[in-house]
Every structure is written in C-alpha cells, then in structure tokens.
Amino acid sequence: MxxxxxxxxxxxxxxxxxxxxxxxxxxxxxxxxxxxxxxxxxxxxxxxxxxxxxxxxxxxxxxxxxxxxxxxxxxxxxxxxxxxxxxxxxxxxxxxxxxxxxxxxxxxxxxxxxxxxxxxxxxxxxxxxxxxxxxxxxxxxxxxxxxxxxxxxxxxxxxxxxxxxxxxxxxxxxxxxxxxxxxxYYDEDTYIEAIADSLDERLFGTGFEPDVIVASFHGMPLSTRIAGDPYYAQCHKTADLLRTRLRLPRERLIVTFQSRFGRAEWLKPYTDETIKALAANGARRIAVITPGFTADCLETIEEIGQENAQYFFDGGGEAFARIDCLNDxxxxxxxxxxxxxxxxxxxx
The missing domain is CATH 3.40.50.1400 (Rossmann fold)
Incomplete structure (x- = not known):
C-alpha cells in the first residue's frame, strides 16, 4: 500500500x-x-x-x-x-x-x-x-x-x-x-484507521459490546461483478483490513450489501436479510458501519438507522448502533x- x-x-x-x-x-x-x-x-x-x-x-x-x-x-x-x-x-x-x-x-x-x-x-x-x-x-x-x-x-x-x-x-x-x-482509496491506511477509530469511539459511547459488526456497502447488480467491476473485491479488501486493524475474527465483522431494487440478483449477502437472520439466530447487540459511504445520506440514516434497525428489534434484538459516516x-x-x-x- x-x-x-x-x-x-x-x-x-x-x-x-x-x-x-x-x-x-x-x-x-x-x-x-x-x-x-x-x-x-x-x-x-x-x-x-x-x-x-x-x-x-x-x-x-x-x-x-x-x-x-x-x-x-x-x-x-x-x-x-x-x-x-x-x-x-x-x-x-x-x-x-x-x-x-x-x-x-x-x-x-x-x-x-x-x-x-x-x-x-x-x-x-x-x-x-x-x-x-x-x-x-x-x-x-x-x-x-x-x-x-x-x-x-x-x-x-x-x-x-x-x-x-x-x-x-x-x-x-x-x-x-x-x-x-x-x-x-479503499485500502489506504488513513482511511482504514479513520473508520476503525470512529467505530471504537461510537461503541465506547453506547456502552455495549456488539455480538456482530455489519459492514454494509451499497449494493450493485451481480452482473456488474461478472462483467469485471472491481467493486465487490475492493469492498471485501476494506473489510479485511478493518478486521486486522480491530483484531476481529471474520465472523465478528461481516460484509453485506444494501439498497437493491428490482428483480435481478444483486451482490450478496443482502443487508436486510442478514440483519433479520442475525436477530433470528440469537444476536442481541449489533453495530452497522457503512464504509462505502463517505457522508451520511438517505441510505445510511433512513435505510440503516431506521428501516434495518426496526427489522432487528422486531426479531428480538436489544441494541442497535448505526455508526455515522466519517462525514466532515x-x-x-x-x-x-x-x-x-x-x-x-x-x-x-
């Protein structure tokens, strides 16, 4: 790097x-x-x-x-x-x-x-x-x-x-x-450190240790990956570097993709389905980061912080933390x- x-x-x-x-x-x-x-x-x-x-x-x-x-x-x-x-x-x-x-x-x-x-x-x-x-x-x-x-x-x-x-x-x-x-700059030290430090600070303020951290990236149709778009690989590289920086095993920080629409298959796993499954399988505290977004927007504030948080609570979850983007x-x-x-x- x-x-x-x-x-x-x-x-x-x-x-x-x-x-x-x-x-x-x-x-x-x-x-x-x-x-x-x-x-x-x-x-x-x-x-x-x-x-x-x-x-x-x-x-x-x-x-x-x-x-x-x-x-x-x-x-x-x-x-x-x-x-x-x-x-x-x-x-x-x-x-x-x-x-x-x-x-x-x-x-x-x-x-x-x-x-x-x-x-x-x-x-x-x-x-x-x-x-x-x-x-x-x-x-x-x-x-x-x-x-x-x-x-x-x-x-x-x-x-x-x-x-x-x-x-x-x-x-x-x-x-x-x-x-x-x-x-x-998906693999640059300054970016990875900023995401990791922001996550640490936010979780310290919530007072709970998440069972799972979900790294939710914006979704793309699966066809784009098949056509050669590097986005999927770069998202996973970012997550790999975050795990290393945070010293977390793979199962504690997972990658998902959000914001799909239409009937075509998109990059998986889907964020909403994953969050529902986490609650159904006994996870009670989760945090969601959105490392593909540099600024909070509809997809992070409403879709993650409201819609997906509700999915988690409806499934029996007890604590949900949406980690702000790096913003300004x-x-x-x-x-x-x-x-x-x-x-x-x-x-x-």
Whole structure:
C-alpha cells in the first residue's frame, strides 16, 4: 500500500492555479414529488447505473417507476431533511468538506507552496452540478483540475460515471483545463484507521459490546461483478483490513450489501436479510458501519438507522448502533486531505 504521510516539495514562485473538485452522488432539490422525480429521472437514466436495453428500460422507468417511486422516496427524504437549510445532509456535508479543505490548504496542508489551489464541489446528479463547478474553477483561472469522486471503492456506477460527466463537460469547452482523477482509496491506511477509530469511539459511547459488526456497502447488480467491476473485491479488501486493524475474527465483522431494487440478483449477502437472520439466530447487540459511504445520506440514516434497525428489534434484538459516516469530522477531513495531498504531489 502507498503511504501518504509526506509533504509536497516547494515549487518555484508563480506556480499554476489548480482546482480541486470534490464530487458526490447527488440529491434532489426538495422532498416534493417533482423534485424527487427530476432527480430519479437523471439518476436512473444513466447507462452506467442501469445496464438494461434502452427501449425496455425507458418504458419501465417512465411508465412505472417515475409514476410511484418519487412520492415514496420523497417521504423518506422528509425524515432526514434539514428544514433550516432546506437541503439533504449529503449536500450539507459535501459543502462543509469543500470549505474545510480550502481552509486546510490555506493553513499549509500542502506545505510552503506558491501554487494557488481553489476547492469547489458538485454533484453527479442534481444540484449543484459538476458543469457549474467546472465553470467556476475555470473562471477563476484554473488551468488544472484534480477531480476527487468521494467513493473509497471504485465502481462503474459511481466513480466512472462521475468521470464520464466531467469529460462531457470538458468536451463542450474549446480551452480545456488539464484533468487528473483521484484513485480509489479503499485500502489506504488513513482511511482504514479513520473508520476503525470512529467505530471504537461510537461503541465506547453506547456502552455495549456488539455480538456482530455489519459492514454494509451499497449494493450493485451481480452482473456488474461478472462483467469485471472491481467493486465487490475492493469492498471485501476494506473489510479485511478493518478486521486486522480491530483484531476481529471474520465472523465478528461481516460484509453485506444494501439498497437493491428490482428483480435481478444483486451482490450478496443482502443487508436486510442478514440483519433479520442475525436477530433470528440469537444476536442481541449489533453495530452497522457503512464504509462505502463517505457522508451520511438517505441510505445510511433512513435505510440503516431506521428501516434495518426496526427489522432487528422486531426479531428480538436489544441494541442497535448505526455508526455515522466519517462525514466532515476531523477524521473524515484527514482522509480527504491525504488523498488530495498525494494526488497533487506530481503537479506542484
């Protein structure tokens, strides 16, 4: 594994203006039917996300899914929505990360460099868009852009489609900035340590020792793994490193996959079925971590913290701890800072 704990050498005065663009999946603009429908239409029309025959999927999406699903998902979003900011936690956290990263750079994160580094952020789906973010960076003189999709594990449906969208934006520009995309960091020491320390701290606060720790990653159709997507293997590598770091046997920290929909087979074991089975088989205290998510969102707060917690309690479970994502905590920021520091090493 690479080690990030190093400083970037000092460049000569008058260095380049470099943009750092953080990207997350996205969020609807509101919880109402039309806001959620617009978001889902963009998300579920992505060929990287839904690898199905286009004509068939067009009918299913428009005639079935977009007529009913927006209302249901809108109600789910309403349970986690920030009414003060009128936005989802994912947007709040991603903005905060960009602001904190910019301050860290001003405070010397990159060493004594004369390069001007500007941080911005955008979403693959919804607002603020990647297009708007790139336009802002270029308008501020950025000749180079480091693109950082906030996904520890690589998947065509996450990292690749984010890059696709950015390439689409650049394709419309006559004078393009140079582009570099950050590599996945699923096995990096800083990331593994941050997840493990966050888990230790949270469990210390709960006052109970879990019988099992469930590492729940976002699900993908099984067909993506068969087609060669490395996501499944990278998720298991993350879990293996966490077990080593926490000194746990395999049966005490297990891997599952959540958020499936449709009738096709997805990566197994499924989170909801596993949690029900744990309760049925006598587990009384469990903790759930979501190492594939860098920021809390609908899938972690509502799906894990509410829906799956209820499955566990209904089955006889007594204690359930949902471990927060790293979010914009000091640990979370150290991970992103390490990624940026490493990737910018060859540029400044």
């Amino acid at each position: 690479r080690r990030w704990r190093r400083w970037i050498r000092c460049p000569t005065p008058g260095g380049p203006t470099i943009g750092v663009l953080l990207s997350n999946l996205g969020t609807p603009d509101g919880t109402d039917y039309w806001s959620v429908r617009r978001y889902l239409a963009e998300f579920l029309s992505d060929r990287r996300v839904i690898e199905a025959p286009r004509l068939l999927w067009f009918f299913i999406l428009n005639a079935l899914i977009l007529t009913t699903r927006p209302q249901r998902k809108g109600k789910d979003y309403a349970t986690i929505w920030s009414h003060d900011r009128n936005e989802s936690p994912l947007k709040t956290i991603t903005r905060s990360r960009a602001e904190q990263l910019q301050q860290s750079i001003r405070d010397g994160l990159l060493g004594d460099t004369r390069a001007n580094v500007i941080v911005d952020w955008g979403m693959r789906y919804g607002n603020p868009s990647l297009k708007a973010a790139v336009e802002r960076l270029v308008a501020r003189g950025c000749e180079r852009i480091l693109f950082v999709p906030l996904y520890p594990q690589y998947s065509a449906a996450t990292s690749a489609t984010a890059c696709d969208k950015l390439f689409e934006v650049l394709a419309s520009m006559r004078r393009q900035p140079a582009l570099r995309a950050a590599t996945p 905590s000091s640990r979370g920021m150290r991970v992103i800072e390490a990624v940026v520091r490493h990737e910018l090493g060859g540029w400044i």
